[in-house]
Amino acid sequence: xxxxxxxxxxxxxxxxxxxxxxxxxxxxxxxxxxxxxxxxxxxxxxxxxxxxxxxxxxxxxxxxxxxxxxxxxxxxxxxxxxxxxxxxxxxxxxxxxxxxxxxxxxxxxxxxxxxxxxxxxxxxxxxxxxxxxxxxxxxxxxxxxxxxxxxxxxxxxxxxxxxxxxxxxxxxxxxxxxxxxxxxxxxxxxxxxxxxxxxxxxxxxxxxxxxxxxxxxxxxxxxxxxxxxxxxxxxxxxxxxxxxxxxxxxxxxxxxxxxxxxxxxxxxxxxxxxxxxxxxxxxxxxxxxxxxxxxxxxxxx
Amino acid sequence: xxxxxxxxxxxxxxxxxxxxxxxxxxxxxxxxxxxxxxxxxxxxxxxxxxxxxxxxxxxxxxxxxxxxxxxxxxxxxxxxxxxxxxxxxxxxxxxxxxxxxxxxxxxxxxxxxxxxxxxxxxxxxxxxxxxxxxxxxxxxxxxxxxxxxxxxxxxxxxxxxxxxxxxxxxxxxxxxxxxxxxxxxxxxxxxxxxxxxxxxxxxxxxxxxxxxxxx
Ligand SMILES: [Zn+2]
Numbered sequence: 001x002x003x004x005x006x007x008x009x010x011x012x013x014x015x016x017x018x019x020x021x022x023x024x025x026x027x028x029x030x031x032x033x034x035x036x037x038x039x040x041x042x043x044x045x046x047x048x049x050x051x052x053x054x055x056x057x058x059x060x061x062x063x064x065x066x067x068x069x070x071x072x073x074x075x076x077x078x079x080x081x082x083x084x085x086x087x088x089x090x091x092x093x094x095x096x097x098x099x100x101x102x103x104x105x106x107x108x109x110x111x112x113x114x115x116x117x118x119x120x121x122x123x124x125x126x127x128x129x130x131x132x133x134x135x136x137x138x139x140x141x142x143x144x145x146x147x148x149x150x151x152x153x154x155x156x157x158x159x160x161x162x163x164x165x166x167x168x169x170x171x172x173x174x175x176x177x178x179x180x181x182x183x184x185x186x187x188x189x190x191x192x193x194x195x196x197x198x199x200x201x202x203x204x205x206x207x208x209x210x211x212x213x214x215x216x217x218x219x220x221x222x223x224x225x226x227x228x229x230x231x232x233x234x235x236x237x238x239x240x241x242x243x244x245x246x247x248x249x250x251x252x253x254x255x256x257x258x259x260x261x262x263x264x265x266x267x268x269x270x271x272x273x274x275x276x277x278x279x280x281x282x283x284x285x286x287x288x289x290x291x292x293x294x295x296x297x298x299x300x301x
Numbered sequence: 302x303x304x305x306x307x308x309x310x311x312x313x314x315x316x317x318x319x320x321x322x323x324x325x326x327x328x329x330x331x332x333x334x335x336x337x338x339x340x341x342x343x344x345x346x347x348x349x350x351x352x353x354x355x356x357x358x359x360x361x362x363x364x365x366x367x368x369x370x371x372x373x374x375x376x377x378x379x380x381x382x383x384x385x386x387x388x389x390x391x392x393x394x395x396x397x398x399x400x401x402x403x404x405x406x407x408x409x410x411x412x413x414x415x416x417x418x419x420x421x422x423x424x425x426x427x428x429x430x431x432x433x434x435x436x437x438x439x440x441x442x443x444x445x446x447x448x449x450x451x452x453x454x455x456x457x458x459x460x461x462x463x464x465x466x467x468x469x470x471x472x473x474x475x476x477x478x479x480x481x482x483x484x485x486x487x488x489x490x491x492x493x494x495x496x497x498x499x500x501x502x503x504x505x506x507x508x509x510x511x512x513x514x515x516x
Contacts, residue, residue, distance in 0.1 A: 019320040019350070026335045027344060027413065033468035034408040037489045083326045084334060085471055183411075184345035259411075288411055291347035293338075295320055 003041040005252040006031060009260050010049040010092055010231045013073035014058040017080045024259045024290055029086045031257075043252045045235035046081070047092030048074050051211040052130050052224030066210045070095055092235040094227055098243040099234045103227050104215050105245040109279040111216065115163040121203045124152035130224050132203070159203035160214060162226070167274035168199050174273060180286060182269045187262060187289035191269045202271065229272050232258070255284040262289045320350060329512065332470040333359050339413035339469050356512050362417070363473065364511040366424045367462065371477060373431065374455040375505035381440045381448050386481075386500040390450025392430055393458040394493040396423050401491040404465040413469065420465050427455050456481060457496050464491065476508040 008028045011021045025046060032044035050070040059069035074093060081088065092099070110116055123132040126144035133152055137145050142152045174181060175192055182188040204226040205214045211221030232255060233248040241247045260268050268287045276283055326334050337355050340362065342348030378384060400419045407415040436448045463477035467486045475485050482502050483495075 017322060019322045019325070022322040022334070023338050026338055027411065030335070030339060030413060030468040031408065031411065033471065037464075037467065037486060039488060080322055080326070083323070083331060085331045186345070288345065290344055291342065293342055293348045293350045295350045 001040055004035045005043040005255045006257040007232050008046040010047045010228055013048045013050050013070050014054045016076040025086055028259050044088045045090045046088045047231060048077060049228040050093055050095040051227060053127050053208045054130060056210040090235040092231045094231045100212050101243050102234050102245055102248060103212055103230050106230050106279055107215050113278050115278045116160055118158060119161045121159040122156045125155045126150055126152045157207055160205040161201040162204045164199045164201050164274050167277055170277055171195055183288045187265055225267055254282040258284055258287045260289055265289045332473045336470050340417040343414045344411050356514055360511050362421060363509040368507060368509040370424055370427050371459050371508060372505055374452055377436055378452055384502050386496050386498050387449030387453045388498050390453040392451060392454035396426055397458050397461045397493060420462050423458055423462060427458050473509055
């Protein structure tokens, strides 16, 4: 291996880091230290995902502006990484002005490919998930199955969509020809069965102020996941360099490993490679989905 | 993200009652937290966290097995070898070669649990070597050369153990390497026999303190 670029998720800053954020970060740090010991040039990217309505709500709850809230939470992440001896090379913040030109450039590539169109989005939206839910998944009183305290909101709006459905066969081909693209095997199977059901286009814009404007429509902002995934590219740009897509791609790209939690598997193993295919970029080598832990306070659990 | 569960009940972060990583690392230190989560849970699978298990694992692996092996062998070095690295021995060299290879592959596969298991196997073998060969008896019987070979083997194995664990427990590994009067790990120096006989060693210090739980 001539070099290694690896990432943790970019953690959502609605709250201070919890053990579920520390876990993959510890693993990524151990790997980065191992590769450095082997004498392999290594880039360890971590950071925070700062956009979306959930951040705005969290900020409002504490009477802060979204920016103040993000700055405060980011400080918490940095403090924990310091306490845990995490030696990262880059810390990406998706609200960094350096991130925006890369998002805009990437959006343009996907747009030029014809993969972005306007459509009507209707459905129940969980702000905590930042995702539309199928009505049949919801609990009583339209509460989110993952966030039982959150009541989903009915949304009916004109959004921009990404033509994920265009990439059905290319993604299937990817999983078939590169069986270790998604690890471990249990995660791969999960993705295969999801993709098998047929991919639907997903909305990549929202009417919320806290985010980057859609380059072709300033009324809306980009869906938090669309710009968060692109944070991995911004993390590859050296701090002294111009934040352009070309600079992001020239040294460390493609990324060798994304370490993620199994809850964000779909975004990394389906949406992300499809977005990269659309932009005509090479894909990462591997997406590794770690598990979760049960927490037991008592002796016998 | 909300995925920590308690007694099988799905708990969202909003429902509270999750492990506070700040509190955990401040109480037990970063090596302890890093080691526990990478050793106890196979990376890629679900696992369990309980504070009692946490304390149990750290005491068993790092304080009792590893820390104790280093400490007792350094103690004997000061008793029988004038506090210096003794003449070379090769008792654990095959096991260490296997460990190093296994550890290298395991890291590349993100199998951190296997890294720890490979390391612990050598630590156990080192403790067994001392128990079986009883250097204090050999010393009394005048078998100085044999005593030195055994103790050299333990020290060199500890050097390699600390190298293999460095990505997971950087502070602990650095403390071990300082006890061997070497500079901190910066390259994968995995061949047997790096310790130079005759090198003076610093006074033994515990590298990982046993965690005492208040009743
Ligand atoms: Zn939700």
